[in-house]
Amino acid sequence: MDSQKMIQIEGRSDDPLRFGIHGVKSDIIEPHPLQSAYRSARAREEDMKKKILTNTYGAAFPMKMELDRQILSKFQRPPGAIPSSFVGLEAMTGTLEGFGFEDYLNDPRESESFRPVDMHHGMEVRLGMSRGPPCPSFF
Structure with missing residues (x-):
């Protein structure tokens, strides 16, 4: 198709009314100290399993x-x-x-306070047209 006939769809990179104000601290610090320890232990365990499988069955x-x-x-x-x-x-x-x-x-x-995700907004997030918080229905 010609680039003149295509419609450019661009999602907003920030929407404070929908997703709240973005904080830098949440990007740097994990919510709980045990999460980083659990994540690193799990990564070490997976690396060890891969090494064992490589030595046993080949690369x-x-x-x-x-x-x-x-x-x-x-x-x-x-x-x-x-x-x-x-x-x-x-x-x-x-x-x-x-x-x-x-x-x-x-x-x-399963709690009463859980609201199901709007299907249209969920597809926009999945296709990269909009930014949104992680949703349990498609992650």
Whole structure:
């Protein structure tokens, strides 16, 4: 198509009425100190597993597993009432057998104060036309 006939759609990079005022502190500091320790321990554990798989099965096997993980992490439902479950990704990574906080403290999406995401706004965020907060229905 000609560039003259195309409609340029640009999302706003900041919308304080919709998303609140952006703070720099939230970009630098994590909400809880244990999150950084958990994240680094998990990264070390994954690196160790990749090294073991490389030594056992060869270099192609961890690359194939990473490709499968990327494919399974991209599969998701459109934003709206039904959240994406990522069962294939959970089965592959082994987190399906895990017992997370949502198993005994309830899922935050099941609370009465949770509002489902507007489908149109969710698609705008996914396509990069608008900026928005992370939403559990498509992450």
